[in-house]
Structures are given as C-alpha cells and as structure tokens.
Amino acid sequence: MLKYDEVATKMEAQIIADGLTQGDKLPKLTELMAKYAVSKSTIVKALAKLEQRGLIYQIQGSGVFVRRPKLDEHINLINNNGFTADMVKHKMTAKVLSLKKIAPPKDMIKYFNGDVKEVYEVKRIRYLDDQILCLEESYFKTSVVPFLNEQIAQGSIFNYVRELGIAIGFSDKYLNVIELSKKEAKLLELPEKAPALTIEETYYLTSGEAFDHSKTTYHFKNAKFFIQSTT
Amino acid sequence: MLKYDEVATKMEAQIIADGLTQGDKLPKLTELMAKYAVSKSTIVKALAKLEQRGLIYQIQGSGVFVRRPKLDEHINLINNNGFTADMVKHKMTAKVLSLKKIAPPKDMIKYFNGDVKEVYEVKRIRYLDDQILCLEESYFKTSVVPFLNEQIAQGSIFNYVRELGIAIGFSDKYLNVIELSKKEAKLLELPEKAPALTIEETYYLTSGEAFDHSKTTYHFKNAKFFIQSTT
DNA sequence: AAGTGGTCTAGACCACGCG
DNA sequence: GCGTGGTCTAGACCACTTT
Numbered sequence: 001m002l003k004y005d006e007v008a009t010k011m012e013a014q015i016i017a018d019g020l021t022q023g024d025k026l027p028k029l030t031e032l033m034a035k036y037a038v039s040k041s042t043i044v045k046a047l048a049k050l051e052q053r054g055l056i057y058q059i060q061g062s063g064v065f066v067r068r069p070k071l072d073e074h075i076n077l078i079n080n081n082g083f084t085a086d087m088v089k090h091k092m093t094a095k096v097l098s099l100k101k102i103a104p105p106k107d108m109i110k111y112f113n114g115d116v117k118e119v120y121e122v123k124r125i126r127y128l129d130d131q132i133l134c135l136e137e138s139y140f141k142t143s144v145v146p147f148l149n150e151q152i153a154q155g156s157i158f159n160y161v162r163e164l165g166i167a168i169g170f171s172d173k174y175l176n177v178i179e180l181s182k183k184e185a186k187l188l189e190l191p192e193k194a195p196a197l198t199i200e201e202t203y204y205l206t207s208g209e210a211f212d213h214s215k216t217t218y219h220f221k222n223a224k225f226f227i228q229s230t231t
Numbered sequence: 232m233l234k235y236d237e238v239a240t241k242m243e244a245q246i247i248a249d250g251l252t253q254g255d256k257l258p259k260l261t262e263l264m265a266k267y268a269v270s271k272s273t274i275v276k277a278l279a280k281l282e283q284r285g286l287i288y289q290i291q292g293s294g295v296f297v298r299r300p301k302l303d304e305h306i307n308l309i310n311n312n313g314f315t316a317d318m319v320k321h322k323m324t325a326k327v328l329s330l331k332k333i334a335p336p337k338d339m340i341k342y343f344n345g346d347v348k349e350v351y352e353v354k355r356i357r358y359l360d361d362q363i364l365c366l367e368e369s370y371f372k373t374s375v376v377p378f379l380n381e382q383i384a385q386g387s388i389f390n391y392v393r394e395l396g397i398a399i400g401f402s403d404k405y406l407n408v409i410e411l412s413k414k415e416a417k418l419l420e421l422p423e424k425a426p427a428l429t430i431e432e433t434y435y436l437t438s439g440e441a442f443d444h445s446k447t448t449y450h451f452k453n454a455k456f457f458i459q460s461t462t
Numbered sequence: 463a464a465g466t467g468g469t470c471t472a473g474a475c476c477a478c479g480c481g
Numbered sequence: 482g483c484g485t486g487g488t489c490t491a492g493a494c495c496a497c498t499t500t
Contacts, residue, residue: 003470022344023439029486039471044487052283057401057439060486061478065439069403077308077406077458113253170288172300175308175456177408177428177449195426195451197408206462208254208288208296218408220426225406227308227458231437234489260467270490275468291467292497438479 007036007046012055015066026056026064054078054228067228073128074226077173090129094136096153097123097187101142108139111202111213118142122153125187131222135187138214144205145212169206175199180217188219195220238267238277243286246297257287257295285309285459304359305457308404321360325367327384328354328418332373339370342433342444349373353384356418362453366418369445375436376443400437406430411448419450426451 015026027035032043047064050056058064073090104112104119119139126133138157140148145161152160162168179193188196196217203212246257258266263274278295281287289295304321335343335350350370357364369388371379376392383391393399410424419427427448434443 002468028484040486041472042470045469047486054401057435057437058486059438059479061480062485063479064486067401067439074405078460169462170285170298171460173458173460174305175428175458177426177451177454179426195408195410197406197428204288206288207290208298220408220410223408227404227406229309229402229404231400233487259465271467272491273489276488278467289467290498292499293466294498295467 003038004042004045004049007038007042008049010036011046011050015055020066020068022066022068024066026066028063052230054230057230069226069228071226072224074224077225077227091127092133092156093127093130094124094154095127096150097125099123099148099150099153104139108213112141112210115209116141116143120145120148122148122157124153128222132188132219133222134219135184135217136214137216138212141211144209166211167206169204169208171201171203173199173201178217184217188217190219197223197225234269235273235276235280238269238273239280241267242277242281246286251297251299253297253299255297257297259294283461285461288461300457300459302457303455305455308456308458323357323359323387324361325355325357325385327381328356330354330379330381330384335370339444343372343441346440347372347374351376351379353379353388355384359453363419363450364453365450366415366448367445368447369443372442375440397442398437400435400439402432402434404430404432409448415448419448421450428454428456 011026011032020026026032029040029043033040036043036046047056047058051058054067054069056064057067099120099122102119102121104116108119109116119141122136122138122140124136124138126136140157140161144166145164148157148160158168176198178196178198180188180190180196182192184196185192185194188194190196197220198215198217200215201213202210203214204210242257242263251257257263260271260274264271267274267277278287278289282289285298287295288298329352331352333350333352335347339350340347350372353367353369353371355367355369357367371388371392375397376395379388379391389399407429409427409429411419411421411427413423415427416423416425419425421427428451429446429448431446432444433441434445435441
C-alpha cells in the first residue's frame with residue numbers, strides 16, 4: 001500500500017467520522033504531518049488525491065476545506081468504477097439477455113485498434129434498487145477476460161475483472177441524447193420515441209490496451225448523473 | 232508562472248508539433264529533465280498535469296505515452312480542453328433573451344448557501360457554428376460579478392469574468408434527460424416532447440464561494456458530449 | 463540484471479490570506 | 482507581518498517492465 005494512498009484513505013474516513021460538511025476546515029499541514037507521521041510532501045500528495053476526488057478544496061494561505069455536495073442517487077460519471085463501487089448503498093442487479101463468444105464485429109476492431117481476435121458480447125438490462133436503469137451492450141476481449149458466464153454477468157462484470165487481478169486504467173466516454181427505437185423502448189418499458197441518454201465508452205488497461213467497449217442506453221426517468229469538476 | 236505549468240505547456244506544444252498520436256512514446260525522464268532543465272519532481276508533476284488532462288498515460292517501468300481520442304465536435308464536460316488546437320475551430324455565439332438585475336429567487340438562495348442579496352438573471356440561446364446548441368438560464372451574484380450587459384452576454388460570460396481577474400475554481404454538475412415543454416421546444420426549434428439533456432451546475436470561486444448557478448437545456452441533435460476519465 | 467518510472471524525505475524558498 | 486499552503490530541489494530507495 002502506498003503511503004499517500006493510505007493517508008488519503010484515513011483522512012477520508014476521519015472526515016466522515018467527524019461528520020464534517022461543506023466548508024469545514026481540516027487541521028493545518030504541520031498537524032497532519034504529526035498525526036500521520038509522514039513528510040509534508042506525502043500529506044500534500046494525499047490532499048491532492050482527495051481534491052481530485054472532489055472531497056476537499058485547498059486555498060493557499062488559508063486552509064483545506066471539505067466539499068460535500070448532495071449525491072443521492074446520482075451516478076458519478078468520473079469514477080472509473082462502472083458505477084457499482086460508487087453505489088454502495090444501492091442494490092445493482094442485471095438480467096442477462098444474451099452472452100456469446102464471437103468474432104469481433106467490424107466497428108469493434110476500430111475501437112480496439114485492430115488488436116482483437118475474439119470477444120464476449122454481453123447484452124443486459126441493469127437495475128438499480130429494482131428499477132430499470134439501463135440497457136447495456138458490451139464487448140470484452142477474450143484475450144484479457146478469458147472467461148465469463150451468465151452468473152457473473154448478473155452481478156458486476158467490472159468487479160469480477162478486478163478480482164482476476166486485471167488493472168483497469170482510463171476510459172473515453174461519448175454521450176448522446178436520442179429517441180428510443182421501438183425495440184429499445186420495449187426493453188426499458190417506455191413508449192417508443194421516449195428520450196434517452198446513450199453513453200458509448202471504451203475502457204483501457206493501465207497498460208494502455210483497450211479491452212472493453214460498451215454502449216449503454218439509460219432510462220430517462222430512473223437515471224440521474226453527477227460530475228464534479230476540479231481545478 | 233509556475234515551473235511545472237510552464238513545462239507542461241511546452242510539452243503539450245511539443246507533442247502537437249511532433250504530430251504524436253495514440254500510443255507514441257515520450258522521451259525518458261532523464262532526457263526531459265535535461266531538455267527543460269528542471270528537477271525530476273518538476274517533470275513528474277508536469278506529467279501528472281498532462282495525465283489529468285487526458286493527454287498522456289504513464290506506465291511504471293516502461294514509459295510515457297500519448298493519448299489522443301477523436302474529439303470531433305464533442306463538448307468536453309470536464310474542462311480538460313484536451314489539445315488546445317481542437318477548440319479553436321468552433322464559433323460560439325449567443326442570443327440574449329433577457330438580462331435583469333433581480334432579488335434572488337428562492338431556490339437560488341439554497342444553491343448559494345444563503346449568502347446572496349442580488350443576482351443577474353440571464354436567459355440566452357447559445358449557438359455553436361450557427362447551429363442552436365442550448366437554452367441557458369443563469370444567475371450570477373452581483374457581489375462577485377458587479378456588471379453585465381447584453382453585449383457581454385452575447386459572447387462568453389466566463390471569459391469576461393476571468394478577464395475581471397475573478398478566479399473560477401470548481402463546479403458541481405447534475406445531468407438529467409427530459410422531454411421538452413412546449414415553450415422550450417419552440418425556442419430550440421424542436422417539436423414538443425423532443426428529448427433533451429439538462430445540466431444544472433453551480434460554479435465556485437477558488438475561495439469556495441458559490442457565485443453562479445445555471446440550468447442549460449441542450450438541443451439533442453446538435454450537442455454531443457465527451458468525458459475522459461483518468462486513473 | 464538493467465532500465466525506467468514512482469515514492470518519499472528534509473529542507474529552502476515562494477505566494478497568498480488574513481488580521 | 483505572520484501564518485499557512487505551494488513549489489522546487491537533490492538524492493535515496495522502491496516497483497514494475499523489458500531484455
């Protein structure tokens with residue numbers, strides 16, 4: 001475990017334990033250095049992590065303050081967690097519509113930079129607290145994810161992938177608003193031409209290799225999103 | 232000018248000048264240290280900045296590589312502005328529907344944490360390359376932005392605010408998908424009940440004080456969005 | 463084993479904010 | 482002007498990747 005990560009985790013726990021809210025001030029750097037018994041740079045780096053996560057903001061010459069917006073049921077679009085980790089309080093389930101090992105469709109070859117021979121194609125309906133959340137069509141390289149079955153796909157595929165020891169790095173997401181087709185509408189239990197947000201995303205390993213591409217169509221009444229921007 | 236910012240800017244310019252694309256490798260750290268005549272830590276910090284902006288990714292023990300997805304006309308929801316060159320191509324204009332100095336509406340008091348006596352209310356239709364992009368209703372604290380007029384509102388209010396020397400810090404954004412009301416539809420030149428993405432956002436100064444709250448309703452055919460997540 | 467990036471430290475100095 | 486956070490450095494050591 002990295003020292004600054006450890007310190008960041010402890011600080012976050014402390015903030016929650018102390019019940020700090022928007023605008024509350026953290027101890028000064030020298031106190032934090034003493035408390036966690038690390039050098040100034042490590043504290044600075046830990047604070048930078050928390051700032052990036054949107055938990056605090058820092059003002060030079062003044063102090064470090066807590067940032068805590070209301071999050072409710074909003075899906076955080078920045079966490080690379082495929083939202084399962086984010087929604088701890090909520091129950092995420094999925095109904096698997098189909099799961100096959102196939103040769104990659106033409107457009108997948110583009111997303112995977114040509115470097116792909118075989119993929120798992122998974123189509124699911126995902127539920128948040130028993131409400132229909134979204135329709136998802138995803139493709140995983142079998143060279144990275146060698147095995148998948150329906151039982152795994154009923155839970156969080158990303159959690160499963162992480163448990164395999166696969167290190168997920170960064171992602172690109174493209175958002176569009178559309179009118180639902182008849183088929184999509186039926187699956188989401190909405191009328192035809194109802195509005196929907198689609199998010200098309202490519203996930204990369206920490207090595208920079210693309211391994212997952214998916215297109216998700218969200219139920220416009222049950223899905224709300226949140227983005228925290230930092231400086 | 233901060234050293235690591237300066238180095239980051241120069242590196243970005245170099246990447247563009249060299250025409251590097253996805254997966255291309257940057258020189259090793261020792262070479263970068265020599266080239267920019269700074270210490271290792273400064274190079275590391277500059278690279279961290281570029282990584283956060285989604286321009287590169289780093290692999291321990293291997294190297295630093297360029298990350299360059301296709302951005303087209305997508306609006307970047309994080310403010311990373313990727314490659315500065317990509318943003319220059321487009322023309323942003325606005326038609327001002329109304330601009331008034333008023334007492335803050337009830338819900339604004341909540342967004343501004345009660346700390347507000349008077350606001351500018353601005354309603355605009357914004358255009359991207361002469362296409363209708365969105366409908367925007369925004370509120371600025373007059374204690375922070377003491378003056379606004381129609382001419383300023385026809386351009387970028389944020390650029391104007393920055394030119395006043397006001398330091399914009401972070402923001403919270405909430406996204407929802409809706410069906411357009413008759414009134415909204417007319418302004419966006421779309422049929423009633425057409426789909427739309429709304430983004431409700433609060434902007435804060437670097438001091439942590441909220442100074443702007445706005446609700447934007449995007450034209451579902453003309454607006455596309457992009458998010459780059461990093462590790 | 464060699465090479466390359468990542469972490470961590472102590473300490474000097476800088477820049478902002480507040481009284 | 483004092484206190485606080487931010488930058489920057491040199492160097493030791495660690496961890497991962499490549500050969």
